[in-house]
Amino acid sequence: MGYYLTSLKRYICKKQSVVTSILALMVLALSGPSYAAKISNPVAVFAALDKITAVITTIEVPIDKTVKFGTLNVTPRVCYTRPPTEPPRTTAFVEVNDVRIDGAEKRIFTGWMFASSPGLHGVEHPVYDVWLTNCKTSSGPASTLKEKKSP
Secondary structure, three states: HHHHHHHHHHHHHHHHHHHHHHHHHHHHHHHHHOOOOOOOEEEEEEEEEEOOOOOOEEEEEOOOOOOEEEEEEEEEEEEOOOOOOOOOOEEEEEEEEOOOOOOOOOEEEEEEEEEOOOOOOEOOOOOOEEEEEEEEEOOOOOOOOEEEOOO
C-alpha cells in the first residue's frame, strides 16, 4: 500500500507542475507585448505648410511655449517617444489657436498628433497645415523656424 501511495503522490506532483506551466504560458500569451516606458521630450518638432507660397517650414517648439506660424499659435503640451529598441511611436498633445484680424484667438485644434500618421490628426486650415514630425531631447534656441521650398 505504501508503494501505491508514493506513486500516486509523484503522479499528482507531476500533473500539478504541468498545469502550473500551462497556466503560466497562458498568462504570458494573453498579456500581449510589453512596451518600455515612454520618454518625455522637451522639444516638439512640427512641419508647417503655407499653402499660398508652397513653403514647408520646420518648427521646433519647447514644451509649454507658443510659436507663431502665420496666423496660427502652436503650443505643444507634451511630446513622447519610445526607446530606440521599441517600435517608433512619437506623439504630442498640441493646442493650436488661429489669431483673427481683430486680435481674438479661436481654438482650431486641441488633441494628440501622431508622427506616424500626419494626415490623421494634423491641423488643416484654409491657409496652413501643421503636423508633428518628431520630438527632440535637446533644445536649441527658444524657437526655430527653418524654411525650405517645396519641390
